[in-house]
Amino acid sequence: MEKVAFLGLGNMGGPMAANLVKAGYSVTAFDPAAAALEQAVKNGCSAAASAAEAAKGADVVLSMLPSGALVKELYLGARGLLQALDRDTLVIDSSTIAANDARQVIAAAGERGIRAIDAPVSGGTAAAAAGTLSFMCGGEADAVDAARPVLEAMGANIFHAGPAGAGQVAKICNNMLLAIHMIGTAEALQLGVDNGLDPTVLSDIMKASSGGNWSLEKYNPYPGVMDGVPASRGYTGGFAVALMLKDLGLAMDTAAGSASSTPLGALAKNLYQLHGGDDKNQRLDFSSIQNLFRRPAGD
Ligand code: NAD
Numbered sequence: 001m002e003k004v005a006f007l008g009l010g011n012m013g014g015p016m017a018a019n020l021v022k023a024g025y026s027v028t029a030f031d032p033a034a035a036a037l038e039q040a041v042k043n044g045c046s047a048a049a050s051a052a053e054a055a056k057g058a059d060v061v062l063s064m065l066p067s068g069a070l071v072k073e074l075y076l077g078a079r080g081l082l083q084a085l086d087r088d089t090l091v092i093d094s095s096t097i098a099a100n101d102a103r104q105v106i107a108a109a110g111e112r113g114i115r116a117i118d119a120p121v122s123g124g125t126a127a128a129a130a131g132t133l134s135f136m137c138g139g140e141a142d143a144v145d146a147a148r149p150v151l152e153a154m155g156a157n158i159f160h161a162g163p164a165g166a167g168q169v170a171k172i173c174n175n176m177l178l179a180i181h182m183i184g185t186a187e188a189l190q191l192g193v194d195n196g197l198d199p200t201v202l203s204d205i206m207k208a209s210s211g212g213n214w215s216l217e218k219y220n221p222y223p224g225v226m227d228g229v230p231a232s233r234g235y236t237g238g239f240a241v242a243l244m245l246k247d248l249g250l251a252m253d254t255a256a257g258s259a260s261s262t263p264l265g266a267l268a269k270n271l272y273q274l275h276g277g278d279d280k281n282q283r284l285d286f287s288s289i290q291n292l293f294r295r296p297a298g299d
Contacts (some may be wrong), residue, residue, distance in 0.1 A: 002024075002025060002026055002059060003025070003026045003028070003057060003058045003059045003060070004020055004025045004026070004027045004028070004058060004059070004060045004061075004062055004150065005027075005028050005029075005030070005048070005051075005054040005055040005058035005060070005061045005062065006020065006027050006028070006029045006030075006040070006045065006054070006062050006064070007029075007030050007031070007051050007054060007055075007061065007062065007063040007064070007065070007074065008031060008063055008064040008065040008066075008095070009029055009030075009031040009033075009036040009037060009039065009040045009045075009064075010031070010033075010036060010064065010066070011125050011128070012064050012094075012121070012125060012128045013031070013036075013064035014036060014039055014040060014043070014128075015125070015128040015129040016062075016064060016094075016128050016133070016154045017029055017040055017043065017045050018040070018043035018044065018045075019128075019131040019153055019154045020150070020153050020154065021043060021044035021045060022044075022131075022153075023153035025150070025153065026046075027040075027044070027045040027046070028045065028046045028047075028048050028053075028054045028058065029041075029045040029046070029047060029048065029054060030047070030048045030049070030050060030051050030053070030054040051074060051081055052081060052084050055081055055084065055085060055089070056084075057086075058089060059088075059089065059090065060089070060090045060091075060092060060147070060150055061081065061085065061089055061090070061091050061092070062092045062093075062094060062150070063075075063091075063092070063093045063094065063095060064094050064095055065093075065095045066095070067095070067097065067246075068095075068097035068098050068101035068102075070095075071093055071095050071097050071101060071102075071105060072101055072104065072105065075091070075093075075105045075108065075109070076104070076105065076108055080108075082105075082108055082109055082112055082114060083112075085112075085114055087112070087113045087114055089114055089115075090114075090115050090116070090117075090143065090146050090147060091105075091109055091114060091115070091116035091117070092116075092117055092119050092147050092150065092151070093105060093116070093117075093118055093119065094119045094120055094121055094135070095120065096120045096121075096168070096171055096172075096243075096246070096247060096250070097118075097120075097168060097250075098168065098250055098253060098254070099118075099138075099165035099166075099168040099169050099172075099254060100165065100257075102118035102138065102164060102165045102167070102168050103164045103165040105118075106118065106138075106139060106164040106165070107164070115139075115140065115142070115143040115146065116139065116143065116164075117137050117138060117139030117140075117143045117144055117147055117164070117167070118137065118138040118139065118164065118165060118166075118167040118168050119135045119136065119137045119138075119147065119151060119167055120135075120136055120167050120168055120170075120171040121133040121134060121135055121136075121155070121171075122134040122136065122171065122174060122175075123155075124238065124239050125237075125238075125239075127155075127156075128154070131153070131154055131155065131156070132155065132156040133154055133155035133156070133157075134155060134156065134157040134158075134159065135151045135154075135155045135157070135158045135159065135167075136159050136161050136166075136167040136168075136170040136171050136174075137151075137158065137159060137160050137161060137166075137167045138161055138162060138163060138164050138165050138166035138167035138168060138169075138170075139163065139164050139167075140163075140164075141160065144158075144160045168250075169254065171247070172247055172250045172251040172254055173251070175244065175247040175248070175251065176247070176248060176251040176262065176265040176268065178214070178215070178244075179244055179247075179248055179265070179268040179269075179272065179286070180264050180265065180268050181213045181214065181215045181216075182215040182219070182221060182286060182287060182289060183268055183271055183289055184213075184215075185213060185215040185216045185220075185221060186215075186221045186222075186287070186289050186290040186292070186293055187293055188202075188206065188211065189202060189203070189220075189221065189222045189290070190290070190293035190294060193222070194295070199222040199224070199225050200224070200225045203216060203220055203222070203225050203226075215287070219231075219287055220287075221287035221288075221289065221290040222290055223290075229287070230284075230285030230287055230288070231285075231287050231288075231290065235284040235285045235287060235288035235291075236284070236285065237285065238285030238286065238287065239285060239286050240282065240283055240284065240285065240286070241272060241275060241276040241281055241282050241283070241284055241285075241286050241288065241289075242276065242282040242283065243286075244272055244286040245269070245272050245273065245276055245282075248265065248268060248269035248272060249269065251265050251269075252265060252266060252269055271289065271292065272286070272289065274292065275288070275289050275291070275292045
């Protein structure tokens with residue numbers, strides 16, 4: 001498992017491919033965006049002119065794309081990559097996509113005798129750069145085991161969540177919960193500030209009390225409370241509102257498919273839609289939901 005084809009070299013895929021190179025893998029990369037491909041070459045990857053060219057002779061094909069539609073376009077159909085891959089190739093899709101889309105790709109791979117898993121990630125761009133991502137894998141145990149060494153070169157935690165699509169389900173459950181406790185944290189901090197409390201003092205109190213949670217402790221949404229988080233640099237450089245909205249949409253679709261009751265997830269999606277309504281907010285980090293609760297100056 002030495003040769004890896006890496007497809008999709010964006011904010012996440014770029015640093016992930018670089019970590020594979022550092023771990024000694026021979027990485028051939030493809031991305032239709034020329035700047036992303038150039039950066040990958042600077043990081044030690046070889047550039048390919050197409051996904052098919054990158055995948056030729058690869059032991060592992062790893063994709064990190066923005067949407068399920070693009071993942072299906074890449075792998076499926078008469079001109080899809082699955083038609084061209086050798087049977088002993090291992091396919092790992094780390095994009096966040098609908099579980100049903102992942103199952104479709106994995107089943108189509110299985111029909112051709114090709115092992116494939118879904119392996120979406122948690123941790124964001126900082127963990128992608130540091131090689132400390134969490135991978136949530138779905139698929140056959142032997143395929144997940146075969147993927148483990150490659151994933152360990154990019155991540156600190158490799159979970160086998162269950163059969164095909166299970167990684168995607170785990171991912172959207174986690175991100176739905178993340179959205180809910182981020183909004184709750186922002187709402188509580190604003191209530192305190194509106195009633196005369198210092199947000200740092202209130203954060204310290206809640207961290208040591210029953211309101212403590214990851215958003216409050218590790219990713220405080222109130223500007224100036226914590227160094228090194230997006231809230232303290234104008235909500236730039238984190239996990240975009242647009243991506244959180246994508247994940248909440250996937251969570252709601254999944255809930256509809258299983259007739260699960262997710263009222264807080266639905267409300268979280270609604271609030272992020274309200275907040276992300278204008279294009280500027282879509283690109284801000286998701287902790288900028290704090291601004292939905294802050295009063296305009298002078299109010
Ligand atoms: P991005 O938009 O920065 O990068 C995606 C890249 O894929 C782009 O460079 C694009 O040109 C390329 N691409 C599109 N079609 C392609 C194709 N057919 N072949 C090869 N490359 C192609 O997105 P990102 O932030 O890197 O996110 C990638 C995936 O990871 C998404 O599914 C996202 O939801 C998920 N994710 C992102 C984060 C985050 O913090 N950014 C965290 C966890 C998960």
